[in-house]
Amino acid sequence: REHITRLDRQIVLIDALQALNAGPGAMADLERAVTEILACFRPGRGNFLTDFFSRRIDRILVAATKADHLHHESHDRLQAIVRRLADRAVARANFTGADVDVVALAAVRATREGTVKQGRETLPVIIGIPLKGERINGEAFDGKTETAIFPGDLPEKIDAVFDVSGPDHRQGNDDPAIRFVRFRPPKLERTAEGVTLSLPHIRLDRALQFLIGDHLA
Numbered sequence: 001r002e003h004i005t006r007l008d009r010q011i012v013l014i015d016a017l018q019a020l021n022a023g024p025g026a027m028a029d030l031e032r033a034v035t036e037i038l039a040c041f042r043p044g045r046g047n048f049l050t051d052f053f054s055r056r057i058d059r060i061l062v063a064a065t066k067a068d069h070l071h072h073e074s075h076d077r078l079q080a081i082v083r084r085l086a087d088r089a090v091a092r093a094n095f096t097g098a099d100v101d102v103v104a105l106a107a108v109r110a111t112r113e114g115t116v117k118q119g120r121e122t123l124p125v126i127i128g129i130p131l132k133g134e135r136i137n138g139e140a141f142d143g144k145t146e147t148a149i150f151p152g153d154l155p156e157k158i159d160a161v162f163d164v165s166g167p168d169h170r171q172g173n174d175d176p177a178i179r180f181v182r183f184r185p186p187k188l189e190r191t192a193e194g195v196t197l198s199l200p201h202i203r204l205d206r207a208l209q210f211l212i213g214d215h216l217a
């Protein structure tokens with residue numbers, strides 16, 4: 001809490017995919033955790049005098065991590081799920097007076113996108129190297145082989161992922177239609193001149209623009 005009182009901008013990273021894997025109970029736990037984190041902040045816009053004694057949080061970004069573990073077609077739904085979670089947490093923590101935004105991002109992009117044919121259907125997939133021991137439908141990955149994976153579509157009805165009393169509630173997500181695995185990060189590449197290239201990302205620039213863009217203008 002003492003560390004947080006010195007900040008005026010904050011990013012809260014949420015591994016929503018892991019919670020989605022575990023089911024609605026884990027999503028409810030995640031919402032409670034975010035509420036407790038927000039309760040530590042002092043929201044609102046400060047001035048020179050108030051900032052001299054303690055700062056207030058005037059911008060907070062709630063970021064869903066591992067966006068590279070989903071095809072970009074599902075990013076809007078991931079952001080909608082996290083926005084629902086953030087909005088409810090903000091209301092419960094009485095967190096008003098600050099700008100709150102939501103983004104699906106990946107600080108390091110570990111996959112690329114593609115499509116595969118399955119009968120007459122074309123599926124959007126992500127291509128990467130799953131970590132050793134990750135499993136889908138009983139198949140274990142060796143941590144070395146590049147694989148094309150269709151992780152499934154996130155639900156259109158957001159309430160379903162939070163409903164711990166509904167028929168879809170379970171201790172873990174055993175539905176093979178929706179399963180997210182972890183991937184190895186990409187190798188650092190160099191140019192012919194020996195210059196190390198930066199790692200690919202997803203929306204890290206948007207996150208920085210929201211958090212500190214006004215200070216750089």
